[in-house]
Amino acid sequence: MSPLYHSRRQLLQGLAGAALLSQMALPALAQTRARLVVVGGGFGGASAAGAMKHLMPAASVTLVEASPHYYACPFSNLVIAGLRELDAQRFDYDGLTARGVEVVHDRAVDVDSIAHTVRLASGDQLAYDKLVLSPGIDFLWDAIEGYGREAVERMPHAWKAGGQTGLLRQKLEAMDDGGQVVMAIPPAPFRCPPGPYERASLIAHYLKAHKPRSRLLLLDAQDSFSKQPLFEQAWAEHYPDHLERYGAADFARVVSVDPDHMVLTTEFDDFRADVANVIPPQKAGEIAQRAGVADATGWCPIDPLSFASTLQTDIHVIGDATIAAPMPKSAFSANLQAKLCAVQIARVLGGLGPEPTILTNTCYSFISNDAAVSITGVYSNDAGRLQSVEGAGGLSPLNADPAIRTAEALQAETWFKTLTQAAFG
Amino acid sequence: MAWRATWQFGLILVGVLLSGCGNASRMDDAPVPDLAVPEAGRAATLSLACSGCHGPAGGAIAGLENYSAEQLQSEMMRYKTEPEGNSVMHRMMRGYSHEDIEAIAAYLGAEQAE
Numbered sequence: 001m002s003p004l005y006h007s008r009r010q011l012l013q014g015l016a017g018a019a020l021l022s023q024m025a026l027p028a029l030a031q032t033r034a035r036l037v038v039v040g041g042g043f044g045g046a047s048a049a050g051a052m053k054h055l056m057p058a059a060s061v062t063l064v065e066a067s068p069h070y071y072a073c074p075f076s077n078l079v080i081a082g083l084r085e086l087d088a089q090r091f092d093y094d095g096l097t098a099r100g101v102e103v104v105h106d107r108a109v110d111v112d113s114i115a116h117t118v119r120l121a122s123g124d125q126l127a128y129d130k131l132v133l134s135p136g137i138d139f140l141w142d143a144i145e146g147y148g149r150e151a152v153e154r155m156p157h158a159w160k161a162g163g164q165t166g167l168l169r170q171k172l173e174a175m176d177d178g179g180q181v182v183m184a185i186p187p188a189p190f191r192c193p194p195g196p197y198e199r200a201s202l203i204a205h206y207l208k209a210h211k212p213r214s215r216l217l218l219l220d221a222q223d224s225f226s227k228q229p230l231f232e233q234a235w236a237e238h239y240p241d242h243l244e245r246y247g248a249a250d251f252a253r254v255v256s257v258d259p260d261h262m263v264l265t266t267e268f269d270d271f272r273a274d275v276a277n278v279i280p281p282q283k284a285g286e287i288a289q290r291a292g293v294a295d296a297t298g299w300c301p302i303d304p305l306s307f308a309s310t311l312q313t314d315i316h317v318i319g320d321a322t323i324a325a326p327m328p329k330s331a332f333s334a335n336l337q338a339k340l341c342a343v344q345i346a347r348v349l350g351g352l353g354p355e356p357t358i359l360t361n362t363c364y365s366f367i368s369n370d371a372a373v374s375i376t377g378v379y380s381n382d383a384g385r386l387q388s389v390e391g392a393g394g395l396s397p398l399n400a401d402p403a404i405r406t407a408e409a410l411q412a413e414t415w416f417k418t419l420t421q422a423a424f425g
Numbered sequence: 426m427a428w429r430a431t432w433q434f435g436l437i438l439v440g441v442l443l444s445g446c447g448n449a450s451r452m453d454d455a456p457v458p459d460l461a462v463p464e465a466g467r468a469a470t471l472s473l474a475c476s477g478c479h480g481p482a483g484g485a486i487a488g489l490e491n492y493s494a495e496q497l498q499s500e501m502m503r504y505k506t507e508p509e510g511n512s513v514m515h516r517m518m519r520g521y522s523h524e525d526i527e528a529i530a531a532y533l534g535a536e537q538a539e
């Protein structure tokens with residue numbers, strides 16, 4: 001085994017050095033008393049708040065998060081397929097509080113970028129020197145005719161984890177054998193490009209095991225998609241009788257739904273569903289619009305060196321809300337962008353400029369209960385834009401030995417633990 | 426608990442401090458970093474990506490605390506140069522220059538030397 005994929009024993013040693021170095025380093029940046037405010041306590045915002053407090057311990061770091069708990073989306077497709085419990089997705093903010101972050105459970109309703117204040121639903125105002133927005137996504141309600149807020153009970157999206165995740169699972173469990181599951185997939189860009197296809201694989205896995213006469217139909221607004229050759233190979237191998245996909249070339253974009261009669265309508269036909277999962281088109285979380293950091297696309301342009309908004313000063317945007325392509329909207333990206341943004345804010349408050357670096361992304365997708373595939377990207381951020389580094393990144397091998405798929409599933413589990421501990425631990 | 430955060434961000438701090446060569450204009454009340462090693466800034470930001478997967482969680486991905494700079498560098502170079510390799514690390518390291526790999530190794534290896 002290579003030294004970088006390793007045994008448990010060796011993971012638990014060798015931490016004293018790290019502690020010593022960081023104690024030596026603390027005094028200098030301790031001087032900044034800046035007021036740093038973060039809106040959104042997901043993978044981006046929780047990571048940014050923790051990193052900024054660690055880098056600038058004398059600064060006040062306030063995290064505004066609407067919900068008392070966070071339900072992580074990564075691994076939530078396993079919950080839907082009955083392979084994991086929803087509780088395993090739940091995290092709270094005690095860890096960040098213990099690290100000195102002031103956590104305010106409230107909704108940010110407005111940002112005054114001139115006065116440098118954030119207004120909360122309670123009426124309170126927070127003043128900031130630097131504001132980091134990581135609000136994730138909001139849905140474009142009624143972009144699919146008939147799919148408004150009230151439709152989510154009958155046709156769950158499950159694209160923000162929590163109650164919706166559990167609801168989709170219950171509907172699958174309650175469905176009779178022989179029923180048809182229909183999933184609507186939106187046009188890009190959306191949160192987690194391979195996410196719908198991981199979900200499709202795992203729902204097919206559930207049907208094959210528990211409702212063998214049922215099948216899943218994908219109505220996809222995209223023609224090509226993330227990790228496509230790997231997913232198609234897995235589907236042909238494992239789920240030939242349980243999963244069928246129509247893409248944009250088949251006019252399969254869902255244009256309207258009728259939740260009362262459980263009908264989804266594409267550009268060419270109507271489809272009746274026993275269980276429907278509608279993933280609506282998306283935009284940056286609403287507060288981005290209020291703060292004036294989103295452009296006409298609904299997403300937020302940023303300077304890739306520091307993730308500073310190009311539209312407002314002293315506001316940074318990270319995570320799903322940004323326009324950061326070719327970096328995907330992933331938890332891995334949000335966490336890395338958060339750490340980089342925190343370093344650059346510290347540098348700027350310390351009188352230095354941001355400087356270019358290399359960023360990466362890795363996303364694992366499960367294709368069955370114990371097998372996963374991955375995509376990796378490497379990006380440079382100089383010359384004013386994020387750009388894939390040529391000759392790097394790419395997919396897990398096709399036609400791989402099952403041991404490779406199992407190994408990547410185990411890596412995925414470690415990744416999830418590491419990332420959630422870093423953000424919420 | 427404390428050491429988790431320390432491992433992740435202790436790394437960063439060193440780089441931020443060391444990179445204070447400071448010809449940029451300073452805010453009045455800003456701290457004045459005192460060591461002039463500009464490269465450390467890049468080593469620190471390059472190394473941020475590693476902690477996305479490598480941490481103390483245990484399991485299938487190793488923590489990096491136990492390796493010397495030499496070990497880290499030769500491993501990363503192996504991943505970069507093995508033409509048939511297709512693990513996540515192979516695919517990733519192909520995107521890093523020799524100099525960047527050296528910088529990351531020296532940076533993460535220094536943690537362990539202390």
Ligand SMILES: Cc1cc2nc3c(=O)[nH]c(=O)nc-3n(C[C@H](O)[C@H](O)[C@H](O)COP(=O)(O)OP(=O)(O)OC[C@H]3O[C@@H](n4cnc5c(N)ncnc54)[C@H](O)[C@@H]3O)c2cc1C
Pocket residue numbers: 039040041042043044045064065066067070072073074075076077106107108109134135136137158159160191192195199285286287318319320321329330331332333334362363364365
């Ligand atoms: C099914 C699925 C599977 C996925 N799998 C993976 C995976 O395997 N790997 C991976 O890397 N990524 C995965 N993702 C993507 C990942 O979940 C997102 O990219 C990530 O959550 C983005 O982080 P964020 O901080 O931008 O947003 P979020 O994590 O959504 O956090 C936003 C937070 O902001 C809060 N908020 C929003 N507006 C306000 C406001 N006005 N006031 C107060 N609080 C507010 C919200 O309550 C929320 O807690 C998956 C996503 C889905 C849907």
